[in-house]
Amino acid sequence: MLPIDAAAHSSRWRRRHPVDKAVLGLGLTVLAISLPPWPGAALILLTAVAVLLGPAGVPARQLWRAYRVPLGFCITGAVTLLVQVGGPDGFVALADGGPVRAGELLLRTSAASLGVLLFAFTTPMSDLLPRLVKAGVPAPVVDVALVTYRMSFLLLDSVRRIREAQAARLGHTTRAAAWRSLAGLGATAFVRAFDRAARLQAGLAGRGYDGTLRVLVPDARVSVRFVSVSVTLLAVLTVLTFALERPLS
Amino acid sequence: MHIAEGFLPPAHAIAWGVASAPFVVHGVRSLTREVRENPESTLLLGASGAFTFVLSALKIPSVTGSCSHPTGTGLGAILFRPPIMAVLGTITLLFQALLLAHGGLTTLGANVFSMAIVGPWAGYAVYKVLRRYDVPLMVAVFFGAFVADLSTYCVTSVQLALAFPDPGSGFLGALGKFGSIFAVTQIPLAVSEGLLTVLVMRLLVQSSKGDLTRLGVFLSGRQNRTRTAETEAVAR
Numbered sequence: 191m192l193p194i195d196a197a198a199h200s201s202r203w204r205r206r207h208p209v210d211k212a213v214l215g216l217g218l219t220v221l222a223i224s225l226p227p228w229p230g231a232a233l234i235l236l237t238a239v240a241v242l243l244g245p246a247g248v249p250a251r252q253l254w255r256a257y258r259v260p261l262g263f264c265i266t267g268a269v270t271l272l273v274q275v276g277g278p279d280g281f282v283a284l285a286d287g288g289p290v291r292a293g294e295l296l297l298r299t300s301a302a303s304l305g306v307l308l309f310a311f312t313t314p315m316s317d318l319l320p321r322l323v324k325a326g327v328p329a330p331v332v333d334v335a336l337v338t339y340r341m342s343f344l345l346l347d348s349v350r351r352i353r354e355a356q357a358a359r360l361g362h363t364t365r366a367a368a369w370r371s372l373a374g375l376g377a378t379a380f381v382r383a384f385d386r387a388a389r390l391q392a393g394l395a396g397r398g399y400d401g402t403l404r405v406l407v408p409d410a411r412v413s414v415r416f417v418s419v420s421v422t423l424l425a426v427l428t429v430l431t432f433a434l435e436r437p438l439s
Numbered sequence: 440m441h442i443a444e445g446f447l448p449p450a451h452a453i454a455w456g457v458a459s460a461p462f463v464v465h466g467v468r469s470l471t472r473e474v475r476e477n478p479e480s481t482l483l484l485g486a487s488g489a490f491t492f493v494l495s496a497l498k499i500p501s502v503t504g505s506c507s508h509p510t511g512t513g514l515g516a517i518l519f520r521p522p523i524m525a526v527l528g529t530i531t532l533l534f535q536a537l538l539l540a541h542g543g544l545t546t547l548g549a550n551v552f553s554m555a556i557v558g559p560w561a562g563y564a565v566y567k568v569l570r571r572y573d574v575p576l577m578v579a580v581f582f583g584a585f586v587a588d589l590s591t592y593c594v595t596s597v598q599l600a601l602a603f604p605d606p607g608s609g610f611l612g613a614l615g616k617f618g619s620i621f622a623v624t625q626i627p628l629a630v631s632e633g634l635l636t637v638l639v640m641r642l643l644v645q646s647s648k649g650d651l652t653r654l655g656v657f658l659s660g661r662q663n664r665t666r667t668a669e670t671e672a673v674a675r
Contacts, residue, residue: 192539194538219444220545222445223447260540263443270599270616270617275607275613275615295603300445303443303540306536334526335530335533337482337488338489370638373638373642376494377639380490380643380650381647383490394482
């Protein structure tokens with residue numbers, strides 16, 4: 191299982207309905223990209239960190255490990271805004287207002303990423319996917335996504351074992367050997383995926399498979415109280431952003 | 440090549456979502472029809488999605504000395520066709536956003552457009568044209584995967600340049616800026632992905648001929664034309 195999904199399964203908010211967490215987490219993300227980055231995204235960033243480490247109970251180390259990936263992309267992307275191409279200062283020069291634009295972008299992407307991480311760290315995929323049918327996603331697509339999700343872990347585990355076996359046979363010592371091993375890895379993943387699908391099909395056929403995958407979904411209800419508090423928090427952040435925007439600019 | 444969460448302004452994020460929607464809806468209809476006609480396809484398509492997800496997690500050595508991961512769009516499009524790849528690519532990108540913090544939900548539309556629509560269609564078009572003229576399978580596979588990877592990076596550069604035009608030279612300057620940054624890593628990566636796809640396909644030809652025949656990968660240009668003519672005759 192991947193670290194974020196494993197953390198979601200043992201989360202304090204695991205039993206909450208995904209809608210509760212979507213309103214809060216994805217609400218923060220939407221606000222992060224919609225409100226002025228300063229001070230809006232900064233406030234959202236602080237709020238998201240506080241909620242993640244506080245009420246949601248996400249361990250700081252796990253959060254950092256997951257967060258540093260998008261943070262790296264954010265920093266690389268923001269750096270490009272520091273320079274401009276063409277103009278009176280030469281072919282490549284420092285852009286006027288570049289640091290401000292880069293800083294704003296960094297704030298916006300960081301805050302938006304934390305909002306999604308709040309949702310991801312508290313909502314296992316196995317709780318989310320079956321409920322997408324009620325949101326209007328066609329059942330066959332949800333079934334394919336469910337099989338993809340469950341089979342991904344098995345395949346990732348297979349790939350890890352194959353890589354270890356290849357390394358033990360000196361399969362990564364030279365560049366040519368590394369390419370051969372990698373190609374073998376890709377091809378074996380394909381063969382195993384199709385083999386698993388065939389075996390799953392045989393097993394399901396023996397149980398009267400009619401084309402519908404029925405899975406048990408943990409019972410949960412949308413909490414009016416939780417959603418109300420989340421919406422209030424989002425409203426307070428919005429009001430605070432516009433109230434502080436002029437004094438802090 | 441994934442555009443990170445929150446990187447695009449809201450108007451751009453919505454616009455790319457709207458642009459992707461018809462292709463994804465078309466793919467969903469194809470997939471739904473396929474599953475209704477053949478219920479066992481659910482498992483094969485799920486396996487294909489898992490394969491695409493795992494493929495994008497493999498690290499490939501780049502010519503520049505660094506490591507990166509393949510997009511898998513070229514191989515996916517050749518094996519499963521672009522409409523199906525639009526759906527499988529969307530599912531994979533959703534999983535990457537939520538399980539790996541790679542890409543994002545607000546940028547899902549933009550990432551789907553570049554990686555699940557343009558990449559597979561461009562790569563598949565090149566592959567089909569080459570096969571139509573009876574170019575050897577592995578050569579067609581290489582160029583299919585190469586073009587799929589390269590077109591994905593070109594579209595991502597356009598998306599970023601539209602969102603962040605250069606203060607001095609506007610859209611074109613920004614396109615050059617983002618394009619040249621990506622070119623350093625992505626052109627060698629496109630070559631690497633093309634080579635890797637050929638190696639994977641060679642092994643698949645040896646080990647999974649049955650699966651590849653069922654997926655229609657083995658049809659040459661002449662066979663394809665014959666099959667089309669047969670289909671038309673049956674329809675008449």
